[in-house]
Amino acid sequence: MENQIQVENYRIQKPEMWAGNIGDQEITDRIKDSEFARKQIDEGRDYCYFLDKKYYTSNKENSEYLCMAYTLNEPGNLERASVSDIIVEENEVYLIHRISVLRDGVLIDKIPDTKIKVLDSENQSSGGVLSSNKKINITIKDLRLYDVLILEDSRIKVFTDRDFLRKEFSKYVWVSPDNYWAYGSFKFTFINEREQAIAYKKTFFRDEQGNVLEPEINRLKKGERFVIEEHNYINPVDSGREIFPYVDFATESNWKDLSNYIFPIYEEIFTASSLKDFAPNLIEKLDAVAGQDEKIRFAIEYVQNHIYYIFNADEMNGHKPQAPAVTYENKQGDCKAKSVLLKVILDYIGVEASVVLVNFNTDYYIKYYLPSLLSFNHVVVKINYKDQEYFIDATIRDEFGLLENRGFIYFMHYLEIKKDQELQVRKPHRFSYYCVDEKIDFNVQGNTGKLHLTTTYKGNRANAMRKYFKSTNKREIIDSWNSFLFYGLNYSSDRNGTDVRNIFKDAAIDVVSDDKKLNEVRIQYTAVVDNPYYVDPQNNRFLMYFDRNVVKASARDFMHKDLPFWHNFDSEKYEINLYTDQKIDTEEKYTVQESTINNPYFDYKSRKKVAKNGASVFIEYNPLTNLEIPQEEFEKFRNDHHTVADSNFGLGVDIIEPGFLNSLKFSFKKKFK
Incomplete structure (x- = not known):
């Protein structure tokens, strides 16, 4: 292999004990043509002889293990296998256990033919997206059409102090595999080694007639495992009209306890922040604005347009917001920082406001997910004014108007950062104007x-x-x-x-x-x-x-x-x-x-x-x-x-x-x- 020096982002080594150990002979024995395999290959379907996936979680790390063997019978599949990219987060290590091919019945080690490059994954930095993610580029020489490629690897994410939320809470969603592939053997294992129990919820599974079954909720204590195993398997989901079955895993909790966990973190920031102490110039401008409606407009547009939005992926993995004095001084911050600063300004002018957690991408699923703070990926500000609720995204730019004339944000579920909160559902909306x-x-x-x-x-x-x-x-x-x-x-x-x-x-x-x-x-x-x-x-x-x-x-x-x-x-x-x-x-x-x-x-x-x-x-x-x-x-x-x-x-x-x-x-x- 061309890379003899091991770097911190990847290593070549044997799997961890929790992942198990599979030998060459067992690999070869599991790659056997069957009537099911021949039928799929004859139909031109990509075929996976076996896929073993394991997810391991403890209070110190989250890790995933994968071992699979699949055909390279299509030129496009061969091309994708020859060059691939793996994205790893800060403090995450990619472990390569095996890269092999079975060619004419002979198992060939391809690690010597593998070239690995580690690159910064910073292609969006000019747009304010900052990340310590690394891109591991893997090129495998001399893969041939009709080879069977065997990959065995792991990803291990060790928590730092910044990952305090991940230390405390686990969240993982397993989704049933893409129905393009056929599998001789498919197995998924979730391993809980945390001190806390982890609940799991099976959702959108179906009976033999295709009817959706009622969700099934159970729990895993420390040391227990959840296993799904299928043989000669093609996912039967009609992907255009049905939701793929999935299993949601989350540290056992409820919304009220979660809100009481997160609220003191934000409350400490709010109580330690006085606009008079760190932003006298801003106060002078605010006081000069006539009328409460215009003051609210000034506050929103100041934070949206004068504080540069930086999405720091590593910081977003936790929930501790930046102090508003720092945000104001540096004129930059992520969604938490900008939302906290806006609330502090609104507090100063006497407008009731709170910070709320949302996830626009998976908003529909939140009602089905188990309660977890890790279900949210964005923070906005809720304003109560003149008996109306308004939601303001402090990260948006070039938005204008008095509060009632501003753009409407579409989403349904949110968790308000206050004591004793439940997951809330927004009221339906009627426009007071013609769009x-x-x-x-x-x-x-x-x-x-x-x-x-x-x-x-x-x-x-x-x-x-x-x-x-x-x-x-x-x-x-x-x-x-x-x-x-x-x-x-x-x-x-x-x-x-x-x-x-x-x-x-x-x-x-x-x-x-x-x-x-x-x-x-x-x-x-x-x-x-x-x-x-x-x-x-x-x-x-x-x-x-x-x-x-x-x-x-x-x-x-x-x-x-x-x-x-x-x-x-x-x-x-x-x-x-x-x-x-x-x-x-x-x-x-x-x-x-x-x-x-x-x-x-x-x-x-x-x-x-x-x-x-x-x-x-x-x-x-x-x-x-x-x-x-x-x-x-x-x-x-x-x-x-x-x-x-x-x-x-x-x-x-x-x-x-x-x-x-x-x-x-x-x-x-x-x-x-």
């Missing part, structure tokens, strides 16, 4: 149409639109609007393939106002359209405007069996005016059609005003958002969205062509329609 409020005017004279759109964005939409216009070329923005209108006006049906720049002439778009206090951005788009009518194959002419953003395709297409539908749509309002110098059919079904939907999860209303030369539609969509829709109520929800999609998301008018024969044709069509 999108758009007026469309399309006026046609002769064979030319003048298109005018005015759109007002609020909340998250306003924040996103500011960033979009700041970072995107104007020509690209105009092309984006043109492309949207190409479909909205149904030109995609009669002139598909035409360059949109040749359809929308003199197109222009600008931000006409930006109210940072109301967090409201107003955009104006104008264009001239030659040949403005959509013409069908029978040469009938129409003016149409249908906004497909109003149709919630994700709601209509949702098919998951286990996951409830997560409702997170914005409130919207549209006024669409289509007018022409031609006579229109004022009684056409879809032109006059209106709708009223009163679903428990959204209200939808479209109203029409029809004249002899055009029509208008007024659409309002008001959702009850930030919640899961129970499966027994989902079909009604889906069907109501189908109703929206049934020509209730825009407006179309039919042109009555001039001339006596065309009038007769129109009358005949109406009579026998």
